Amino acid sequence: MLTVSTDKPGVIQKKRGVHRLKARMLSDRNLAVTDAFGLRNQLIHSGPPGDDVEALPVPTTLLVNSDGKVLWIDQAENYQRRSGPEVVMAALQTHLDAP
Amino acid sequence: MKTMTANRKKIGTTLGFVALAVAILAVALWSRQINQVAIPEDRTLFVAAFLAAAVLGVAAFAIGTRWFGGVPAIFAIAVGSFLPFTIAISPQQVAENPIRVGDTIPIFTALDDTGERFRSDDLAGSPVLIKFFRGHW
Numbered sequence: 472m473l474t475v476s477t478d479k480p481g482v483i484q485k486k487r488g489v490h491r492l493k494a495r496m497l498s499d500r501n502l503a504v505t506d507a508f509g510l511r512n513q514l515i516h517s518g519p520p521g522d523d524v525e526a527l528p529v530p531t532t533l534l535v536n537s538d539g540k541v542l543w544i545d546q547a548e549n550y551q552r553r554s555g556p557e558v559v560m561a562a563l564q565t566h567l568d569a570p
Numbered sequence: 571m572k573t574m575t576a577n578r579k580k581i582g583t584t585l586g587f588v589a590l591a592v593a594i595l596a597v598a599l600w601s602r603q604i605n606q607v608a609i610p611e612d613r614t615l616f617v618a619a620f621l622a623a624a625v626l627g628v629a630a631f632a633i634g635t636r637w638f639g640g641v642p643a644i645f646a647i648a649v650g651s652f653l654p655f656t657i658a659i660s661p662q663q664v665a666e667n668p669i670r671v672g673d674t675i676p677i678f679t680a681l682d683d684t685g686e687r688f689r690s691d692d693l694a695g696s697p698v699l700i701k702f703f704r705g706h707w
Contacts, residue, residue, distance in 0.1 A: 472698065472699045472700075472701070473688075473693075473698055473699070473700045473701070474700075474701045474702075474703060475680070475700065475701070475702045475703075476702070476703050476704065476705030476706075477705055478705035478706055480681060480682070480683045480684070480685060481683075482705070482706055483682075483683035483705070484683045484684070486705075486706050487683060494701070495682055495688060496682055496683045497680040497681065497682050497683075497688055498680065498681050498682070498683065499680055503678070503680070504678045504680050505702060506665070507676040507678050508668065508669045508675070508676065508702070509664055509665040509666075509667050509668035509669055510664050510665070510668055510669070510702050511664070511665055512662050512663065512664070513663045513664065513665060514659075514661055514662060514663045515659045515661075517656075517659050517660075518704075518707060519705075519706070519707045522707075527704050527705075527707070528702040528703070528704070529662040529663070529664050529702070530662070530702060530703050530704060531664075531701075531702045532699065532700070532701050532702075533669070533675070533699070533700045533701075533702075534697070534698075534699055535675055535693070535697060535698050535699075535700060536697050537694070537695050537696055537697050538674075539674045539675050539690075539693065539694070540672065540673070540674055540675075541669060541670065541671050541672060541673050541674075541675060542671065543671065544669070544670070544671055546662075546664070547662055548661065548662060549657075549660035549661050549662055550660050550662055550704060551609050551613075551656070551657070551660050552609055552611070553609075553703075554701075555608065559699065563699070567697060
């Protein structure tokens with residue numbers, strides 16, 4: 472699993488410990504990765520006060536196969552909604568366990 | 571007249587504390603939904619609860635409060651306005667040509683939290699779940 476956010480590496484490390492996260496976590500301060508995927512939020516930028524980041528990604532979860540092809544996407548139409556674990560697990564079972 | 575004013579302030583003060591109680595309850599329930607990653611699609615009830623706290627806070631001031639009744643009323647107004655505000659700014663929209671199902675992911679590199687450079691080429695041969703999120707915010 473890979474995560475992408477605009478957090479600084481130090482902030483990611485701190486939060487990783489708090490939430491006991493094990494994923495490879497990337498820092499996308501200049502939104503280069505976010506833009507490569509076309510996931511920069513185009514509406515109101517409601518980022519952390521005092522943080523100089525230009526924008527934030529639209530919360531999105533992608534399942535990618537071993538050939539680099541996107542099998543499944545779950546995207547939030549508002550930032551208060553996240554992909555719940557049951558939704559992600561169902562997608563993994565549907566797409567990766569399929570015969 | 572003095573007694574009437576005192577009674578009004580007593581009612582206003584009580585209302586201020588009721589507003590605070592509603593605000594605290596609404597925040598507690600909302601926080602629980604966030605922690606469970608279970609924010610409902612329809613947030614009308616939550617918005618109503620937050621707005622009720624704010625309205626009760628305003629009503630407390632309209633009636634008049636003792637000095638210590640104003641504090642919870644202000645808190646209730648601030649908290650009660652917060653959720654409707656965040657909902658108003660919460661809609662998200664991606665760029666014109668976002669990645670879609672069936673697309674091949676772009677080649678990219680980025681630093682991870684340890685300062686090590688990650689290259690998407692490293693993923694070749696393995697399925698991966700990629701999560702773009704708002705970070706700590």
